[in-house]
Amino acid sequence: QLPSVREPLFAAYSAGQVPEVKRALADSALYKVVQCAPAIRVSLAEEFGLPMGTLTPGKMAAALRHLKFDRIYDTNFGADVTIMEEGTELIGRVMSGERLPMFTSCCPAWVKHAETAAPELLDHLSSCKSPMQMVGALVKTYGAKQNGVDPAKIYSVAVMPCTCKEFECSREEMEVDGLREVDVVITTRELAQLIKDAGIDFVNLPDEPFDSPLGIYSGAGSIFGVTGGVMEAAIRTGYELVTHETIPNLQLDFVRGEEGLRTATAQLGDLELRVAVVAGLKYVSEILKQVKEGTSPYHFIEVMGCPEGCVSGGGQPKLLLETLRKKAYQARKSSVYRHDSHQQVRKSHENPAIIKLYKDFLGEPLGHVSHHLLHTTFHSREKMSPNQALGVKED
Ligand code: SF4
Numbered sequence: 001q002l003p004s005v006r007e008p009l010f011a012a013y014s015a016g017q018v019p020e021v022k023r024a025l026a027d028s029a030l031y032k033v034v035q036c037a038p039a040i041r042v043s044l045a046e047e048f049g050l051p052m053g054t055l056t057p058g059k060m061a062a063a064l065r066h067l068k069f070d071r072i073y074d075t076n077f078g079a080d081v082t083i084m085e086e087g088t089e090l091i092g093r094v095m096s097g098e099r100l101p102m103f104t105s106c107c108p109a110w111v112k113h114a115e116t117a118a119p120e121l122l123d124h125l126s127s128c129k130s131p132m133q134m135v136g137a138l139v140k141t142y143g144a145k146q147n148g149v150d151p152a153k154i155y156s157v158a159v160m161p162c163t164c165k166e167f168e169c170s171r172e173e174m175e176v177d178g179l180r181e182v183d184v185v186i187t188t189r190e191l192a193q194l195i196k197d198a199g200i201d202f203v204n205l206p207d208e209p210f211d212s213p214l215g216i217y218s219g220a221g222s223i224f225g226v227t228g229g230v231m232e233a234a235i236r237t238g239y240e241l242v243t244h245e246t247i248p249n250l251q252l253d254f255v256r257g258e259e260g261l262r263t264a265t266a267q268l269g270d271l272e273l274r275v276a277v278v279a280g281l282k283y284v285s286e287i288l289k290q291v292k293e294g295t296s297p298y299h300f301i302e303v304m305g306c307p308e309g310c311v312s313g314g315g316q317p318k319l320l321l322e323t324l325r326k327k328a329y330q331a332r333k334s335s336v337y338r339h340d341s342h343q344q345v346r347k348s349h350e351n352p353a354i355i356k357l358y359k360d361f362l363g364e365p366l367g368h369v370s371h372h373l374l375h376t377t378f379h380s381r382e383k384m385s386p387n388q389a390l391g392v393k394e395d
Contacts, residue, residue, distance in 0.1 A: 053331025058207020078131030109305030136181030187315025
């Protein structure tokens with residue numbers, strides 16, 4: 001039995017975006033949509049005194065409905081879309097030999113680091129937006145159509161384990177047809193505050209489902225919450241796309257682990273895919289040096305800014321004691337993997353909501369609708385002042 005987390009062990013919180021979201025929730029003219037990152041459902045319960053890593057997707061969906069959101073969608077769905085787009089992009093680059101290695105682009109801390117420290121390598125990043133921004137773009141297009149709502153009336157909230165996601169959602173490029181894709185980002189701690197302020201008895205809430213279609217996800221989507229998860233999800237789909245055979249084992253231990261840099265070779269039929277997983281930006285310098293010198297042996301590199309991936313993000317319940325912090329990260333990680341293993345569908349390309357999205361709306365991965373909504377560009381921040389690099393306007 002893991003220890004429960006009690007209030008005095010937490011760092012002090014600021015109100016952050018809580019007042020802004022409360023104002024929007026009280027505005028009946030707005031159609032309020034929310035998405036939650038994979039790592040929230042394994043940590044939110046800690047804020048309510050439940051054991052570390054308690055898995056509560058159903059209680060989280062129920063609490064969001066009690067808060068009066070009109071649609072409870074999920075970043076995990078966006079993670080499945082990311083695999084469709086990024087996996088196709090990777091296979092194309094491996095076949096052509098162009099712009100290799102390819103880096104993941106879903107962690108805004110890593111993207112900003114690359115824009116600052118290695119602008120000459122930006123075309124090595126996948127052009128995919130993060131799962132959060134993909135869901136944001138789909139909420140105001142595909143989702144708006146499904147729900148019969150004017151996209152301009154949609155207020156899109158993202159609950160993230162991350163303190164960099166607010167910066168990401170404010171990037172100029174993150175706009176769809178003149179509208180912000182995500183209007184506001186709140187952290188796990190801020191969601192807990194909203195639930196507490198509304199007097200919701202989180203611990204005793206009966207489970208409720210997410211809304212369809214943008215709330216339906218596979219096990220592959222849920223493992224984006226841990227380091228190595230994007231890689232594992234991509235290999236599950238990549239294997240089947242390349243070989244046209246069922247992957248023999250879904251648990252890819254060779255990309256799981258604790259080390260800040262892990263490397264492996266995945267056999268996809270005749271293709272030897274050389275991969276690296278980086279957790280923590282201090283481990284990325286050597287990798288960047290190799291790419292700059294043209295000596296990198298890898299095809300695909302996942303980079304996450306936080307030591308265990310998003311389960312250890314800066315917006316998660318914050319433990320003051322390092323020993324407890326480590327326990328919490330381990331418990332949240334195990335919970336993410338347990339959640340994956342309990343899913344009926346564990347590969348992104350087999351998620352029926354994803355199949356329908358491509359059939360009815362996107363057409364095909366990397367098609368022109370996908371390019372318009374789900375892909376982006378990056379730009380050098382090398383010569384910017386610290387404020388400009390963070391997108392803060394200077395007088
Ligand atoms: Fe944010 Fe950390 Fe996750 Fe990167 S790894 S997206 S910085 S929480």
